Amino acid sequence: MLIDGLSLLLLIAGMIFFLAGTLGVLRFPDVYTRLHALTKADNVGLGLIVAALALQAPAWAVVGKLILVWLLVLVASTLSCHLVARTAQRRGVTPWQ
Amino acid sequence: MTLVYLGGALFLLLTLVAGLWRVLRGPTAADRMLAAQLFGTTAVACLLLLAEADRAPALRDVALVFALLAVVAVVTFVRRNWRAAGEDLDAD
Numbered sequence: 001m002l003i004d005g006l007s008l009l010l011l012i013a014g015m016i017f018f019l020a021g022t023l024g025v026l027r028f029p030d031v032y033t034r035l036h037a038l039t040k041a042d043n044v045g046l047g048l049i050v051a052a053l054a055l056q057a058p059a060w061a062v063v064g065k066l067i068l069v070w071l072l073v074l075v076a077s078t079l080s081c082h083l084v085a086r087t088a089q090r091r092g093v094t095p096w097q
Numbered sequence: 098m099t100l101v102y103l104g105g106a107l108f109l110l111l112t113l114v115a116g117l118w119r120v121l122r123g124p125t126a127a128d129r130m131l132a133a134q135l136f137g138t139t140a141v142a143c144l145l146l147l148a149e150a151d152r153a154p155a156l157r158d159v160a161l162v163f164a165l166l167a168v169v170a171v172v173t174f175v176r177r178n179w180r181a182a183g184e185d186l187d188a189d
Contacts, residue, residue, distance in 0.1 A: 004098055011105055018139065022112040025135055026119050031127045034119075038131055042138045049105075049142050053149050056098065062154070069145065069161050073138055076168035080134055083175045088127050091179075 007052040014048030030096040031088050035081045042077040102150035109143045130174050137167025
């Protein structure tokens with residue numbers, strides 16, 4: 001019972017980060033700040049959801065696969081957001097301030 | 098607990114739809130690509146939740162592949178048709 005409650009809590013926290021990330025991408029004024037909001041949703045939101053699911057996972061192999069997915073998304077979103085930011089800067093996209 | 102997972106997956110889909118507005122309005126191509134990246138991650142989270150809700154372990158592999166494809170899409174976009182001015186084709 002405790003584990004269910006804990007994973008529910010983690011799940012809700014993950015949802016909050018996803019909502020914050022999406023709102024950030026919608027509301028922020030320029031590319032760089034949107035990148036910032038986007039990676040928050042990716043890394044922390046997904047991390048919390050993976051933690052919530054790992055508690056319920058029937059076997060250790062499943063936990064390993066979940067963590068593998070999270071690590072891949074960590075590296076992937078970091079790399080692609082850095083690439084977009086660097087190219088945007090080279091193309092002269094100026095920060096909004 | 099299954100209901101909780103399905104509710105979470107539904108909520109993620111709603112944030113996905115909210116993200117579509119950024120694709121529509123995004124002034125530069127980079128913003129549209131950002132939204133695509135956000136969709137990738139939201140879809141991965143959604144798939145993981147569904148894998149747990151329906152007890153379908155295959156969905157976790159789908160989430161893994163999806164995470165990979167989202168990156169390939171963004172990298173291909175940046176390297177191929179959004180070149181920085183004066184950047185020659187085979188630089189770094």
